[in-house]
Amino acid sequence: MALHFSKYLKQKMGYLGMINLRSWSCCFYQKQPYLSRRFESFKADKQLGSLHNGGDPQVMNFPGGIVKFTPELKFLSDTPEERIHCYRVLDDSGQPVSSNFVQIDKDIAVKMYKDMVTLQTMDTIFYDAQRQGRISFYVTAIGEEAINIGSAAALGMDDLVFPQYREAGVLLWRGFTLQDFANQCFGNKGDNGKGRQMPAHYGSNKHNYITIASTVATQIPHAVGAAYSLKMDGREACTITYFGDGGTSTGDFHAGLNFAAVMEAPVILFCRNNGWAISTPVSDQFRSDGIVVRGQAYGVRSIRVDGNDALAVFTAVHVARKMAISECRPVLIEALTYRAGHHSTSDDSSKYRPIEEIEWWRATQDPVARFRKWLEGQGWWTTPSEIELRDHARREVLHAIQVAETVEKPSLKEIFTDVYDVPPSNLCDQEKSLRKTVERHPQDYPHFLF
Amino acid sequence: MGCSLRRIGRLMGSIGGGRCCFRGLSTTCTEELKSPNDNKPINLFSAINQALHIALETDTRAYVFGEDVGFGGVFRCTTGLADRFGKRRVFNTPLCEQGIVGFAIGLAAMGNRAIAEIQFADYIFPAFDQIVNEAAKFRYRSGNQFNCGGLTIRAPYGAVGHGGHYHSQSPEAFFCHVPGIKVVIPRSPQQAKGLLLSCIRDPNPVVFFEPKWLYRLAVEEVPDEDYMLPLSEAEVIREGSDITLVGWGAQLSIMQQACVEAEKDGVSCELIDLKTLIPWDKETVEASVNKTGRLLVSHEAPITGGFGAEISASIVERCFLRLEAPVARVCGLDTPFPLVFEPFYMPTKNKEYIDEGIYLWKKEEEPASVLIVMSHFTLHLEVTISALAGQLAPDTIKVMGTSGKQQLTILVDTGSTHSFLDPTTAKKLGCVVHHNTNGGYCGRWT
Numbered sequence A: 001m002a003l004h005f006s007k008y009l010k011q012k013m014g015y016l017g018m019i020n021l022r023s024w025s026c027c028f029y030q031k032q033p034y035l036s037r038r039f040e041s042f043k044a045d046k047q048l049g050s051l052h053n054g055g056d057p058q059v060m061n062f063p064g065g066i067v068k069f070t071p072e073l074k075f076l077s078d079t080p081e082e083r084i085h086c087y088r089v090l091d092d093s094g095q096p097v098s099s100n101f102v103q104i105d106k107d108i109a110v111k112m113y114k115d116m117v118t119l120q121t122m123d124t125i126f127y128d129a130q131r132q133g134r135i136s137f138y139v140t141a142i143g144e145e146a147i148n149i150g151s152a153a154a155l156g157m158d159d160l161v162f163p164q165y166r167e168a169g170v171l172l173w174r175g176f177t178l179q180d181f182a183n184q185c186f187g188n189k190g191d192n193g194k195g196r197q198m199p200a201h202y203g204s205n206k207h208n209y210i211t212i213a214s215t216v217a218t219q220i221p222h223a224v225g226a227a228y229s230l231k232m233d234g235r236e237a238c239t240i241t242y243f244g245d246g247g248t249s250t251g252d253f254h255a256g257l258n259f260a261a262v263m264e265a266p267v268i269l270f271c272r273n274n275g276w277a278i279s280t281p282v283s284d285q286f287r288s289d290g291i292v293v294r295g296q297a298y299g300v301r302s303i304r305v306d307g308n309d310a311l312a313v314f315t316a317v318h319v320a321r322k323m324a325i326s327e328c329r330p331v332l333i334e335a336l337t338y339r340a341g342h343h344s345t346s347d348d349s350s351k352y353r354p355i356e357e358i359e360w361w362r363a364t365q366d367p368v369a370r371f372r373k374w375l376e377g378q379g380w381w382t383t384p385s386e387i388e389l390r391d392h393a394r395r396e397v398l399h400a401i402q403v404a405e406t407v408e409k410p411s412l413k414e415i416f417t418d419v420y421d422v423p424p425s426n427l428c429d430q431e432k433s434l435r436k437t438v439e440r441h442p443q444d445y446p447h448f449l450f
Numbered sequence B: 001m002g003c004s005l006r007r008i009g010r011l012m013g014s015i016g017g018g019r020c021c022f023r024g025l026s027t028t029c030t031e032e033l034k035s036p037n038d039n040k041p042i043n044l045f046s047a048i049n050q051a052l053h054i055a056l057e058t059d060t061r062a063y064v065f066g067e068d069v070g071f072g073g074v075f076r077c078t079t080g081l082a083d084r085f086g087k088r089r090v091f092n093t094p095l096c097e098q099g100i101v102g103f104a105i106g107l108a109a110m111g112n113r114a115i116a117e118i119q120f121a122d123y124i125f126p127a128f129d130q131i132v133n134e135a136a137k138f139r140y141r142s143g144n145q146f147n148c149g150g151l152t153i154r155a156p157y158g159a160v161g162h163g164g165h166y167h168s169q170s171p172e173a174f175f176c177h178v179p180g181i182k183v184v185i186p187r188s189p190q191q192a193k194g195l196l197l198s199c200i201r202d203p204n205p206v207v208f209f210e211p212k213w214l215y216r217l218a219v220e221e222v223p224d225e226d227y228m229l230p231l232s233e234a235e236v237i238r239e240g241s242d243i244t245l246v247g248w249g250a251q252l253s254i255m256q257q258a259c260v261e262a263e264k265d266g267v268s269c270e271l272i273d274l275k276t277l278i279p280w281d282k283e284t285v286e287a288s289v290n291k292t293g294r295l296l297v298s299h300e301a302p303i304t305g306g307f308g309a310e311i312s313a314s315i316v317e318r319c320f321l322r323l324e325a326p327v328a329r330v331c332g333l334d335t336p337f338p339l340v341f342e343p344f345y346m347p348t349k350n351k352e353y354i355d356e357g358i359y360l361w362k363k364e365e366e367p368a369s370v371l372i373v374m375s376h377f378t379l380h381l382e383v384t385i386s387a388l389a390g391q392l393a394p395d396t397i398k399v400m401g402t403s404g405k406q407q408l409t410i411l412v413d414t415g416s417t418h419s420f421l422d423p424t425t426a427k428k429l430g431c432v433v434h435h436n437t438n439g440g441y442c443g444r445w446t
Ligand SMILES: Cc1ncc(C[n+]2csc(CCOP(=O)(O)OP(=O)(O)O)c2C)c(N)n1
Pocket: A166, A214, A215, A216, A243, A244, A245, A246, A247, A248, A272, A274, A276, A277, A278, A339, A343, B001, B002, B067, B095, B097, B119, B123, B126
């Protein structure tokens, strides 16, 4: 129907139709020449009247493009007849439901599995460490391991990551070590962030992983701006930004999505729709069919995937990345999943959702277990390797914590560095006076390197 | 991230050298509230909760909403409200601060009491435009045809021991720069209940910052009944004669400790809770400074551009001739709020008491500082400064100010390890030297 309509317009429109058909064509998934629309110059029309409808009273070339008139008084429905389907590769028992996915070789698949298990192990132990009072805060990605690792595995290392806070696995995949994670959580000298942020606020320049802020969704427009830079520099890379269902209510999400579309930025907007924003269920968050439908509203290609299926996530990101880079366009991915842990160590989710619900998701929808079944089916994984892996991961995480705990804190001067490129005089003065205070009242202060 | 306060005690024990006990203080009752017998000791979040119950009960056009408000809020301030008043009056909003405040303005403009919660003051900035350009100007720009006076925005603010950049900030000064809104900060449960009810019922939009450190820690008797405490009235919560201390919110308990410490050394401090930051009660502060001759302001927010600067400037304008010392500000550092460095960042008791002001009243055998008063400074200024600089490490010389036209006062900190100014040398340089052994800055400006 759509193609037919475009043909019809072409016949009717003459040269003006050419211009407008270009902007139509993006809806038909035709490949755009690089930078085509952005730098096109428009000529003033001389004979407005007839050109604006090409002589056809049934259509009008409004400023946004050609629109067909209808005598029908019909409102668009608020809800689709059927909800957008969710792309999946593996069923609950880890069996492929089709061969419609990007093949991955054994090494990658095994690394994916190992990283999923390591992430799960780290989350469990760090969470306990917080409960024991050894670190002040933690946030897990339990239930979202496939999203973390599946997406990370489909990206290139040059792709920049603009994370929320539940994507530690992406960093793990890229080679941030357990010691690096532990150092950040303990805010010690080994922390890239110099102990300034709460635990789980990682960042690593080396790994193209922009430092996390607690503020929800602020990173989305950043990812778009950075993607635009990649495009201008002609780089074979894209950016990806992660955010939650709650994050899509912010102004920054809408600004980011719209900017991405208008700037034709090679960015993957990855929504982890895990059903909850702290205690707020998605029904209090939005009334659309999730997030995926927002894409079309903004002129952004989008897909919904099963977030507990690592192969589906991998495939969607892999293909999205290709489109983003080769066609210079944003892609929105909505991964459906469930936040199987508490929001963070500050939260007790049994206050607002049934424990049975949590248990059900944990027991039947564990993305790690599903992926393992697939690996076993491939003959790439066995029970002995499982025992060894889990044992190894556990020992490594515990060791990282033990080490991190003994590493000294960053030195006092780091309070004043990095506020600006160099400390201005007010900060120099404040450092001096702080040092005097510390000398006079050492009992008031923890034992830092003064 | 919802930050629970459950663990503060333990954490503070380890990082803060037991500072938690200072925070636990709740301040004294106002006279008029002491009567009823059925007062129960409750904490600050429960006091807020009581106020919200009363607000909803006494006005059917009152609404309470914000992120996670439905289940009671991440700090439990809205517990039980949705059950009691229904989900149409107490509800979760989507995660969007600009939406929350914008929606609240519209609701308030229709004659309702819109009580909006921003989960953390750190997350109020997406709503800044709505507050500054919309709420604050709604009345003025329409020639008083419209107003959103029923708007109250509640937000937990301030340090909490482990909040880092985004769960610790004190952004009050930004809002104090906005004519058209009020900014109110309570210090204790009793104050919180009475002030919040006043804010909700005030015919102007109000931003109400709640000291989250005190949500659980501050416990005091709070009358069960519906009561309101006046806005724009500061309160002298401790009387004294040597110096006036002004603060608000959680900082007051730190300041109170400083007062107690100072008292041991014979320094009598007057402590004022400002409560309403704009429009603020200059008269009470002015009267106090006219009595004591000295002022110290303290807040957690960074010192530069903080509300302390406004107080300082106003009091210098009003009390210049009465001031015996420069106004001191003991505040947060000019840095983002740093997690592991929190104890260093904070305007602590010892910074306040010893280092930044009150110290000078402390009687000591050895003068820790020498005050030099030079006559005819215009003639001698350059010569003297450079001569002093020859004797001392430059950072120990602090020009304290000038008095009228004749004198320059220089405070030389001889307690520093790098230098020592021998008073004889100073005299040789043409200075009148006062030791600080007899209290204060040794005499008045003349
Ligand atoms: C701008 C802003 N407002 C509020 C918060 C407090 N907060 C932290 S996480 C969160 C919920 C986020 O939910 P969602 O986006 O679904 O991510 P999820 O935690 O489920 O991964 C909220 C309200 C915040 N961090 N930033």
